Amino acid sequence: MLELAVLGLLVDTDLHGYELKKRITELLGPWSSVSFGSLYPALARLERGGHVTSTAEAASQPGRPTPMSGSLGAELAAYRTRSQPRASGRRARKVYAITDDGRATLRALVDDHTGDDRAFALRVAFCRLLDPSARLALFRRRRESVAERLAHRDAAPTSTDRYRSRLLEFQDDRLLRELAWLDDLIAAEVAGDHNPGDDPALAPTGGNPR
Amino acid sequence: MLELAVLGLLVDTDLHGYELKKRITELLGPWSSVSFGSLYPALARLERGGHVTSTAEAASQPGRPTPMSGSLGAELAAYRTRSQPRASGRRARKVYAITDDGRATLRALVDDHTGDDRAFALRVAFCRLLDPSARLALFRRRRESVAERLAHRDAAPTSTDRYRSRLLEFQDDRLLRELAWLDDLIAAEVAGDHNPGDDPALAPTGGNPR
DNA sequence: GTCATCATGTAAGCCGTTACATGATTGC
DNA sequence: GCAATCATGTAACGGCTTACATGATGAC
Numbered sequence: 001m002l003e004l005a006v007l008g009l010l011v012d013t014d015l016h017g018y019e020l021k022k023r024i025t026e027l028l029g030p031w032s033s034v035s036f037g038s039l040y041p042a043l044a045r046l047e048r049g050g051h052v053t054s055t056a057e058a059a060s061q062p063g064r065p066t067p068m069s070g071s072l073g074a075e076l077a078a079y080r081t082r083s084q085p086r087a088s089g090r091r092a093r094k095v096y097a098i099t100d101d102g103r104a105t106l107r108a109l110v111d112d113h114t115g116d117d118r119a120f121a122l123r124v125a126f127c128r129l130l131d132p133s134a135r136l137a138l139f140r141r142r143r144e145s146v147a148e149r150l151a152h153r154d155a156a157p158t159s160t161d162r163y164r165s166r167l168l169e170f171q172d173d174r175l176l177r178e179l180a181w182l183d184d185l186i187a188a189e190v191a192g193d194h195n196p197g198d199d200p201a202l203a204p205t206g207g208n209p210r
Numbered sequence: 211m212l213e214l215a216v217l218g219l220l221v222d223t224d225l226h227g228y229e230l231k232k233r234i235t236e237l238l239g240p241w242s243s244v245s246f247g248s249l250y251p252a253l254a255r256l257e258r259g260g261h262v263t264s265t266a267e268a269a270s271q272p273g274r275p276t277p278m279s280g281s282l283g284a285e286l287a288a289y290r291t292r293s294q295p296r297a298s299g300r301r302a303r304k305v306y307a308i309t310d311d312g313r314a315t316l317r318a319l320v321d322d323h324t325g326d327d328r329a330f331a332l333r334v335a336f337c338r339l340l341d342p343s344a345r346l347a348l349f350r351r352r353r354e355s356v357a358e359r360l361a362h363r364d365a366a367p368t369s370t371d372r373y374r375s376r377l378l379e380f381q382d383d384r385l386l387r388e389l390a391w392l393d394d395l396i397a398a399e400v401a402g403d404h405n406p407g408d409d410p411a412l413a414p415t416g417g418n419p420r
Numbered sequence: 421g422t423c424a425t426c427a428t429g430t431a432a433g434c435c436g437t438t439a440c441a442t443g444a445t446t447g448c
Numbered sequence: 449g450c451a452a453t454c455a456t457g458t459a460a461c462g463g464c465t466t467a468c469a470t471g472a473t474g475a476c
Binding site for chain 1 (some may be wrong): 236239240241242326327331334335337338355358359362363366371372373374376377380381383384387388391395
Binding site for chain 3 (some may be wrong): 016017018036037040041044091092093094
């Protein structure tokens with residue numbers, strides 16, 4: 001799940017750990033975010049596995065602009081420009097970039113259907129990386145799962161406890177709304193709403209065309 | 211979280227592990243349920259800690275009806291009656307009962323405010339065990355937390371990705387609805403909607419008055 | 421001088437999972 | 449005889465958390 005978030009975010013732009021954490025928090029919400037204690041080991045794992053590469057951002061050498069900048073994305077460059085004024089002396093950052101292998105892994109991660117609600121949300125967040133049929137399948141799987149949950153609910157006996165019944169009511173409403181949302185998404189997919197120009201984000205080419 | 215579910219269910223009636231698992235699944239939904247591999251160790255932990263006691267349900271001795279039945283609840287008796295036909299020869303069950311210590315622990319567990327959404331749902335499911343002021347505080351804390359999340363959302367930049375923006379929209383709607391639900395709950399509490407006769411479930415008396 | 425922010429990591433531990441081991445009863 | 453259901457447990461492992469360790473910079 002952490003891997004999914006990291007790889008998904010690295011598709012857009014190269015990032016260092018600290019910034020990555022901020023973006024994950026933004027994506028998942030301050031609740032159910034991740035800690036450094038899991039992020040850094042995860043990055044190390046991903047690097048060992050060849051899914052990402054890291055480049056030590058050289059500090060205190062203003063004469064040499066962006067050494068090994070081949071894998072550094074345009075957005076990071078912009079970020080670095082914004083924070084240029086006190087570039088030297090800062091603690092060395094490790095900038096991570098996704099590899100072709102990582103892109104393949106990411107596609108598999110988005111396509112699989114294990115894990116909880118948070119994992120599904122993450123999949124939706126990155127589902128543009130799937131081809132249309134896989135994306136549609138993702139939505140349909142979820143729809144079925146939610147429908148099943150609802151059916152199971154209807155069979156359960158009504159609770160006598162006021163709070164418990166209010167809770168059940170609320171949760172049922174939630175499921176119904178998710179179902180409607182999924183139906184909307186599915187309808188849009190079937191209608192061929194996806195722009196004909198394929199997203200090139202996952203193309204195994206070096207140098208982001210942006 | 212598992213402890214919370216177990217203790218909460220044991221307040222209503224004494225249960226053995228297998229049945230407990232079924233009820234937890236009913237409460238949490240087939241998704242995000244628990245496995246035996248965590249339930250049984252949890253029960254052992256709770257027993258070691260003195261929060262529950264276990265009684266080996268004697269089988270193949272039809273002559274002696276319910277030995278040590280002092281701590282066996284009425285609802286279990288009913289359950290046993292329903293499955294009486296083949297009572298002897300069945301694998302021995304361990305029936306768990308909550309202790310006064312367990313009731314105190316449960317109250318603390320429901321009152322605390324750590325953990326994720328599932329933990330909150332569980333707290334609501336058992337919040338009748340709190341006194342009105344603590345219950346109100348529970349709802350208000352949650353309300354604040356959800357409101358904060360929403361405020362943070364509004365500040366975030368809108369995504370360019372279609373799926374991501376649809377997701378954000380959906381999640382925002384969810385938060386708004388939870389807010390409205392909480393406001394309802396809080397209003398009902400403030401209006402003194404709680405029945406004046408206190409729930410005796412948490413009274414440290416032996417022998418359930420049912 | 422000390423606090424907040426940026427920045428990267430390690431170590432211990434918790435809580436949960438899957439897979440395995442055991443064993444009886446009922447129904448096909 | 450075989451599978452499903454009931455019933456209880458152990459072992460290995462995974463992923464994530466908290467707390468700790470380190471260290472620089474800028475603002476008050």
